[in-house]
Amino acid sequence: MIERLVPHDILDSLDKYDRIVVGGIISVAGHDDRVLFLKRSKHEFMPDAWEIPSGGIEEGESMLKALKREIKEETNLEVFDVGGFVSAVDYLAKDNKCLQLNFNVCCRGDVQLSNEHSEFIFSKIDSFVNNLDDFMLRVIKPG
Template sequence: MKKHINVVAAVIHNEHKEILCALRSPVMALPNLWEFPGGKIEEGESHETALIREIQEELNIQIEVGENVEDTYFEYEDFTIQLTSYFASINSGEMKATEHAELRWVTIDKLIDLEWAPADIPSVLTIKNLQNI
């Protein structure tokens, strides 16, 4: 039986209607693919608590978690993932990548141009179809 992972991701947006995209580093699983930052939900954590903790750890910033964007189940070769993404905005902190190879602000119409991790694609498509964020 494949390992199953519950994950949350932040679709962080700014005042220019750009979305923060994170490039997975060469040493991570699914290397060199883009994703929305986030991570595993630990036992006993709510989605919101996990997302706030993960973004603090990965990006050194505090966020405010907003509406749900997408719930995606995806089966990779070695594991399955339940990915729940949420809109988020930055409250405070100086952003720096502690795990990712690159962070990039991308306009909504250009999101589809990046090579995304498969589980993140449904969120990308949902965002692309929204008029306002």
Template sequence: MLQVTCAIIEHEGRVLITQRSESMPDPLLWEFPGGKIEPGETEEECLVREIKEELNLYVQPLRHLTSVLHQTQTKTIQLIPFLCSLRGGDIQLLEHRAFNWVLPEDLRTYDWCLPDLPVVEEYLQQWHRI
């Protein structure tokens, strides 16, 4: 099983989402940014590292949301989401094609990677009652 963290980064009433590049699996779909847990790394350490490496942002994980198991043809992915606050940095797209700071009520209008869909729904139901 592949364990992957993702960050729901809230800032000034909006949430950061990123669009996968043309060269990534699931190209051009939207996702919450994150990445694979390395051996010996905690979920939170992974999340902080991945967001710094991919976006040049510093985040503080605040709360764990429900993990999502997603089966592809070749592997099982466990997506481990965290609600996070933005601590600093200026966005630099080092892997993704685009980013957007989105109002929570607009999250459902994007074309999401399948594993992120339950995360979007839980986030909206738990924190925004939309």
């Protein structure tokens, strides 16, 4: 249960949101301190934006199950450890109040992107921040 990693005040506020999203700041075995960034495909919402794997929690799904499912769907990687809670970032999408909960995640496997993304890169966060929008900067909290 990764819910125990999320601060209580954030957990207590989840009912204020229309949609809860989980995201993984992924490090992969053998890639030292670099994390995985995905570039959204041109036909997707926010085309060409760099992001981390993320997606909504489905009805009856735990945060951990949703995080594992989304990472598998978007990257084909297997989650083997969730290291900790990183951030909670709220936003509006199609008039829905959303909250994205982000976790440090260790994965294994070879990246195979879904059609949602066109590229990926493993990079140190501090050397990649110029490629990220304000939302992603709030998600990863660099520095």
